[in-house]
Amino acid sequence: MYNQVWMVHFWLLLAVASTIAALWLLTGKRSLKYWFLSDIVALASLTLFYNDPENRSIIHLIAFPLFSWLMIYLRLVAVAQQEFVQSIQRYAFGCAAGLIAIRLAIYPNVDSPSLLAANSFLFSILAIMMLVAILRNKEWGVTFGSILVMLSTFIYVLVSLFRGVSMIYGPTGIFMNTQTIYLSGSTGIIVTAVAAHLGFIIMVFEKMHRSQMLSVAQIAREAAGREQAEKRELEIQRVSEEQKALIEVLTHEVRQPLNNASAALQSITHELAVDKAPRHLEAVLRAQSVIENVSTALSNALIAATILERQQKFYPARCEPVAIAEIVALDFNSPDRKRIRIVAANAPLFITVDPILMRIALRNLFDNALRYGLADSEVLVEIYEDEARMGVVFNISNEETDPTWSDGVDIFARRVRGASPKISGSGMGLYIAAEIAKLHKGSLTTHVAGGHRVFCLFLGD
Amino acid sequence: MAADTQRLCIIDDDKDYGEFLADFLRSQGFDVDLFTSGADFIRDGTADRYDFFLIDLGLPGIDGVDLIILLRAKSRAGIIIISGRMGPDAFNSGLSAGADMFLNKPVRFDQVLQAIKTVSRRITTGDGGQTSWTLSVRASELKCSNGLAAQLTALELRMLQLLAEAGEGGIDRMSLSANVSIQETGSSRNLDAAVFRLRKKIEQATQRPAPIRTLHAIGYSITGQVSID
Structure with missing residues (x-):
């Protein structure tokens, strides 16, 4: 069994x-x-x-x-x-x-x-x-x-x-x-x-x-997800094309006439200075300053819009930082220009940068120092080589009423503005300058020393 | 002001801007001619009479970059680009073609004047136009076309020789450091420091940008014309 x-x-x-x-x-x-x-x-x-x-x-x-x-x-x-x-x-x-x-x-x-x-x-x-x-x-x-x-x-x-x-x-x-x-x-x-x-x-x-x-x-x-992603990509591409077209318009149709208007005003300024007509001269200088502020804002917007593209295509060249700083100082009208003092060693100094971006970064830093500095105070620009960090440093310092206002504030973030409501601006200048520093594998920092606000732009070589 | 004998040529399709700038520069003592297209300028056939060219990039017909290449082939005059183009391509192509400086519009007349001064200073210290270099192995020196030379140590000479032999394609960090016996371990920047010192030495001795280009995260390469003697 x-x-x-x-x-x-x-x-x-x-x-x-x-x-x-x-x-x-x-x-x-x-x-x-x-x-x-x-x-x-x-x-x-x-x-x-x-x-x-x-x-x-x-x-x-x-x-x-x-x-x-x-x-x-x-x-x-x-x-x-x-x-x-x-x-x-x-x-x-x-x-x-x-x-x-x-x-x-x-x-x-x-x-x-x-x-x-x-x-x-x-x-x-x-x-x-x-x-x-x-x-x-x-x-x-x-x-x-x-x-x-x-x-x-x-x-x-x-x-x-x-x-x-x-x-x-x-x-x-x-x-x-x-x-x-x-x-x-x-x-x-x-x-x-x-x-x-x-x-x-x-x-x-x-x-x-x-x-x-x-x-x-x-x-x-x-x-379905892929199809959606493709659609999204096409949409992004379309928006990007529109953005590019807008940038083209801004570059050629707006900046160009502004450039011509500025050129015309410069000719008038020159003639008025020769004719010794101070009242008219002042009015023309003010008009010119307005045009240049618009132009700077436009340049900042263009750079902000193309900064990603620039990361992909970045062709720095060996340039003279002092020459760039001198040209940037000339971006400002005479009274402000006189407030800027550039100090650099006599020995030739070169650095590998994109000079167009460098000009915009420095212009924003100078502009910030001039706007927030005390009236008629000096803006000191020191340019020197930092051997230890192997690069060039731009120290831009000014005298402010209360330089501690920015304590705890990320002043290099987008749309962060200074304490004074009387000073106009979009809050993009320092952000653009910091982004340009990053593009160059450098840094932009700020500190207060002896009552002066100091912006330190370091660019590695 | 600047040397009043300097003859200056503006080539810009924006006639209004060109005329304003020409008037200003004339008031500063320059002898200025204005052309609104590259074709007009070429037809005129007077390229060799100018000491300085101020050229816009976006010209009708012959593009500004092509015009610079043509000019640079037979002239050592100073060339400054004044353009509204902001993209990195514009700057790169302009300078590669042989321009000495790039000014982005909007630009003040004082800035143009300042740029002319800077470029003139370079021209008067020796070579006009593009700088060329000769690496003399026997004399252990790098000679610039402006006549100035930088004395090199054995290591620096070897480094430049390797870079010159590698050409524009460059040489990667590992090969370069191994060939010149520089120890690159972990985060050490011994090679970068050596290149930094070499660049500084060349630039201080020759007053010209060193012909060494950093290829980020790859290595280094020679830029411009460097011949080995």
Whole structure:
């Protein structure tokens, strides 16, 4: 009888194990691998289970529950998420230890019913853990396959418990004899094992189908995202083209006439100076100053708009910083120009910069120092080589009523303006100067020294 | 004021601006002619009579950059670009063509005058037009076309020789430092410091920008004409 049941069980298990192995090789799924390993262990366990009870050694007694435990544990690993396995590992290993302890305790009296019942209870606990694992596994979800696995596991739990109870009352008790227990246990195990395998295979296919659907949806989403990104890029390109066109207009249609107006005013200034007409001269100088302020604001806006483009195309050249500073000082009208004093060593000094940007940076720094400095106070521009840092330093200092106003303020940020509301400006000048310094791998900092505000522009060579 | 014998040529398609500037420069003692296109100037055929050219880049017909290339081929006169173009390309192409200075419009007349003075100072200290260099290995010196020369140490000579042999493509930092036995470890800037000192030495001795260009995060290269003797 034992042999017949054993044969049925063995061949059935071998068949499903082969199916699982084939599926594992085809799909490479981790869960199939563990389930297959569990089947291999089950086959080994089966051999021990149907062993003649009269000839069981202590190794057999320990190996059988251990194999059975390993079989359930591997199935649990197959259907559970990794985090869940980690969280119940302690209890699962506790069960294994309990199983060995029970076996050692009953040896050599292998038929102690109470201890064998406890043995079955421990297996039930493991099976319940597997049930919980399936329920908690978000990747599987509740599907036909998972319900089948859970149901078969539940039946296994019932069978285990039944066996436990019947072992207490079985051979000598009110229920059944040993053979009935074996037969009922084996049948229960075979039925639940077949159902569990079937359910598991369905689960795997359902999961694969879901993954496929998800990947189709993912591809569709990505395609939609790409299309959207392309549209956005086209839109950005269009805005950028419009911006470029606007810059072109500003450069040629606005700056050019402003340049001509300024040139005309310069001619008038020159003639008025020759004719000694101070009243008219003052008015013309004021008009010229207005034009130049507009022009500077325009240049700053253009630089701010093209600063990213400039980062991509940056062609610095070896220039004389003192010559650039001298030209920048001439950007201002006579009264302001006279306030600027440039101090530099006589030795020739060169630096690698973009002179157009450098002129704009220095113009903004000079303009800032002139505007915020006390009336008629000097703006000192010191240009020197910093050998330690390997570069050139421009120190621009002025005398302010309260140079501490900027404490805690990032005055190099966009649209940050000085404390005095009387002084006009867009708050872009220092930001532009700092950005230009960064473009040159340099820095722009400020500090207060002896009541003077000092801007320190460092440009590495 | 500036040498009153200086003959100056303005080539700018903006006639109003050109005339205002010409009037101002005449008042400063210059002899000034104005052309509103490159074609008119070439047709006139008087390029060699000028000491100085003030050229706009955006000219109709022959572009300002092409005109500078033509002029530089046969003239060592000072060339200043006065242009409203702000892009980095404008400056780079103008200077590569052989201009001495780039002034971005709007520009005051005083600034033009100041630029003329600066460029004149360079011209009077030796070479007009583009600077050329000769690296004399035997004399261990770098000679500038303005007649001035910088004496070099063995390391500096080797460095310049390597750069000159590599040409405009340059040489990467690792190869350069290995070839001149400068240790470059981690964040050390030994090579940068050596190049910084070399540039300074050349510039102080010759009054000209050193012909060494930094290729950021790559290495260094020679810029301009450097021949090895």
